[in-house]
Amino acid sequence: MHLYCRHKRRRVRPRLSTLAAVGFMAAMAVLLAEPVRAGSTTPDLAALKARYARPAQIPYPADNPYSAVKSELGRTLFFDPRLSGPSTMSCASCHNPSLSWGDGLPNGIGSAANKLGRRSPTILNLAWASAMGWDGRADTLEQQAVGPIQAPGEMNQSMPKLLTTLATIPGYRDAFEAAFPGEPVSEKTIGKAIATFERSVVSAKAPFDRWIDGDETAIPEAAKRGFVTFNTKANCAACHSGWRFTDDSFHDIGLPDADLGRGKIVEGVDLLMHAFKTPGLRNIAGRGPYMHNGSIRAMTAVIEHYDHGYTQRASLSTEIRALHLTETDVLELVAFMQTLTSKDPAIELPTLPTEAMN
Ligand code: HEC
Numbered sequence: 001m002h003l004y005c006r007h008k009r010r011r012v013r014p015r016l017s018t019l020a021a022v023g024f025m026a027a028m029a030v031l032l033a034e035p036v037r038a039g040s041t042t043p044d045l046a047a048l049k050a051r052y053a054r055p056a057q058i059p060y061p062a063d064n065p066y067s068a069v070k071s072e073l074g075r076t077l078f079f080d081p082r083l084s085g086p087s088t089m090s091c092a093s094c095h096n097p098s099l100s101w102g103d104g105l106p107n108g109i110g111s112a113a114n115k116l117g118r119r120s121p122t123i124l125n126l127a128w129a130s131a132m133g134w135d136g137r138a139d140t141l142e143q144q145a146v147g148p149i150q151a152p153g154e155m156n157q158s159m160p161k162l163l164t165t166l167a168t169i170p171g172y173r174d175a176f177e178a179a180f181p182g183e184p185v186s187e188k189t190i191g192k193a194i195a196t197f198e199r200s201v202v203s204a205k206a207p208f209d210r211w212i213d214g215d216e217t218a219i220p221e222a223a224k225r226g227f228v229t230f231n232t233k234a235n236c237a238a239c240h241s242g243w244r245f246t247d248d249s250f251h252d253i254g255l256p257d258a259d260l261g262r263g264k265i266v267e268g269v270d271l272l273m274h275a276f277k278t279p280g281l282r283n284i285a286g287r288g289p290y291m292h293n294g295s296i297r298a299m300t301a302v303i304e305h306y307d308h309g310y311t312q313r314a315s316l317s318t319e320i321r322a323l324h325l326t327e328t329d330v331l332e333l334v335a336f337m338q339t340l341t342s343k344d345p346a347i348e349l350p351t352l353p354t355e356a357m358n
């Protein structure tokens with residue numbers, strides 16, 4: 001069901017990236033001869049695996065192409081608490097690299113120690129995403145980045161004040177001039193710099209990817225069976241599809257709360273009531289508590305939700321149905337999801353430019 005997905009055409013600028021080129025072709029011949037579960041209705045494993053190959057490069061939009069100085073400026077802004085009104089909170093307060101770019105809390109906490117309505121999602125792998133936010137309210141990373149800065153409940157900053165502050169810090173003035181020659185420091189250039197940095201936040205290769213690339217020893221047998229269950233009996237791949245494990249679309253999976261999600265953004269579509277963006281599953285094992293409201297703590301509990309724990313209502317996705325999973329199925333699904341955890345390179349914290357002495 002990709003009905004509500006937005007497909008945007010973006011010119012992809014090839015760039016060498018940290019992602020290695022995908023080398024799964026060589027492994028195919030070996031895999032074809034090696035069914036995961038002998039005697040059952042084994043799907044064509046090679047074809048299944050081919051759907052999960054990683055892309056070779058990060059896509060950057062034509063109207064905000066990559067440059068190293070821009071990405072570096074974006075990284076500095078992302079970690080700078082001066083972007084918030086009280087100068088206490090940066091983007092990284094809620095999107096913390098040591099917590100897989102989330103905050104590990106059921107709900108985000110704003111700069112006035114206030115509880116937000118939803119959980120802080122990871123910003124991993126968003127270069128490929130077509131809508132931002134649990135409800136997809138922003139179309140691009142550029143648009144999204146300037147939202148939390150000014151949101152009273154989040155960073156509570158006045159944009160004119162921030163522009164003045166940044167323009168008076170020599171290090172920032174120079175960095176903006178290098179990244180956007182001849183342009184003033186503006187909401188637009190702040191958004192572009194942060195978005196460029198965010199696109200570079202990509203999960204590294206996980207054991208799962210090494211298996212996809214042909215290393216049969218990279219993941220346990222139970223995880224291989226879990227992968228097949230994920231794609232067949234458990235129907236997870238109906239929504240968590242492709243190497244990021246998301247269809248970038250919106251679904252009601254039957255979580256019992258009053259939040260209408262996408263239904264508040266696009267009104268009058270019954271199926272979008274209680275619908276939220278399908279989160280990617282990279283590094284999922286360390287990213288709990290789960291869901292837009294942080295209501296599910298354990299991965300086994302997530303699977304039990306899909307098996308039989310969902311709320312029946314008119315907007316419930318037609319892909320959600322009783323699964324009749326066995327205990328072994330559940331454990332193997334968890335074993336599979338654990339293979340999506342990558343050891344990402346440590347993020348070097350930027351040196352924040354200091355204010356001019358006078
Ligand atoms: C107070 C905590 C907090 C701060 C600070 C914060 N965010 Fe977020 N962020 C959230 C929450 C909560 C959401 C989900 C909002 C929603 O969908 O309703 C979110 C969503 C996002 C998303 C969308 C992710 C996705 O998968 O769709 C991006 C990108 C993002 N934030 C980037 C940023 C940037 C850049 C900054 C700094 C300018 C920032 N955030 C500051 C809590 C925070």
Ligand code: HEC
Nearest residue numbers: 234235236239251276277278279290291292302306317319
């Ligand atoms: C109908 C589409 C759909 C199907 C089928 C589906 N999911 Fe999801 N999944 C979603 C959506 C949408 C969310 C976010 C829901 C929310 O927060 O309201 C989600 C959330 C999750 C999360 C939490 C992610 C996070 O960052 O909080 C996990 C884990 C997960 N799903 C795993 C699975 C597994 C395992 C299966 C199969 C048993 C499955 N999903 C089947 C759409 C789906």
